[in-house]
Amino acid sequence: MPKPTLRELSRQASRQRIADVALELFDEHGYDATTVEEIAAAAGISERTFFRYFATKDEAFFSTAAEDTAAVVETVLSRPSSEAPWDALQYAVEQKLSELDQEAEYERSRRYQAILAGSPDLTAHQYARMSESQDRVGEALWSRWASAQSREINPSEEADMRLVLRALVGSMLGVLSEVLMRSEDRAPEARMALVRATLEAIRPGRADIGGAAR
Numbered sequence: 778m779p780k781p782t783l784r785e786l787s788r789q790a791s792r793q794r795i796a797d798v799a800l801e802l803f804d805e806h807g808y809d810a811t812t813v814e815e816i817a818a819a820a821g822i823s824e825r826t827f828f829r830y831f832a833t834k835d836e837a838f839f840s841t842a843a844e845d846t847a848a849v850v851e852t853v854l855s856r857p858s859s860e861a862p863w864d865a866l867q868y869a870v871e872q873k874l875s876e877l878d879q880e881a882e883y884e885r886s887r888r889y890q891a892i893l894a895g896s897p898d899l900t901a902h903q904y905a906r907m908s909e910s911q912d913r914v915g916e917a918l919w920s921r922w923a924s925a926q927s928r929e930i931n932p933s934e935e936a937d938m939r940l941v942l943r944a945l946v947g948s949m950l951g952v953l954s955e956v957l958m959r960s961e962d963r964a965p966e967a968r969m970a971l972v973r974a975t976l977e978a979i980r981p982g983r984a985d986i987g988g989a990a991r
Contacts, residue, residue: 792830792840795820797885799837804888808838808896838892838899839906841885845873846910853917858925862918862942863987866949867976874953874972875965890958911950915943922986945986948979 781789798820802811813834817827831837852869877886893900919939923930930938952975960968981987
């Protein structure tokens with residue numbers, strides 16, 4: 778994967794700064810009550826500049842989640858080809874959880890969950906975006922699984938496997954979401970242990986996608 782140019786890095790940094798400002802305002806005043814004009818003013822930019830980076834304030838709110846999904850996809854695809862899809866996905870999810878436990882990321886995650894809880898409309902939008910994320914990660918798992926097969930895969934088997942792998946993603950993301958929402962009072966090590974214990978409890982039985990519990 779080619780390294781980003783300095784211009785791309787600068788744009789990413791500006792985009793992240795605007796998203797961080799938006800998150801602070803959403804947390805302080807509520808998502809619905811915060812306007813793009815207020816976000817732009819707090820970030821020291823014009824509304825026109827805001828729209829160069831985000832089409833809507835909704836996109837600004839979900840930008841970090843979209844980047845998280847991209848990171849999980851990249852990690853899944855970088856894992857050894859011999860590794861089962863479930864194990865590759867678990868590794869990627871644990872890596873992301875470890876990052877979220879860093880102080881700055883933990884605070885961002887806390888704000889994110891608090892803002893969601895205060896806006897039913899935003900929560901509804903999140904479900905649609907989670908479905909898109911599930912598709913992207915599921916496609917990455919399918920790519921891994923298909924490339925590991927030494928035989929031709931017929932269309933019916935492909936359709937079934939894509940569905941199975943997408944369901945695996947949904948199961949694992951569901952575990953992560955539940956843990957993040959319900960274990961804020963736990964230390965990072967305890968949260969990780971809970972994630973691993975829960976994932977072990979729902980580990981798939983098929984050897985080609987995850988195998989029996991280790």
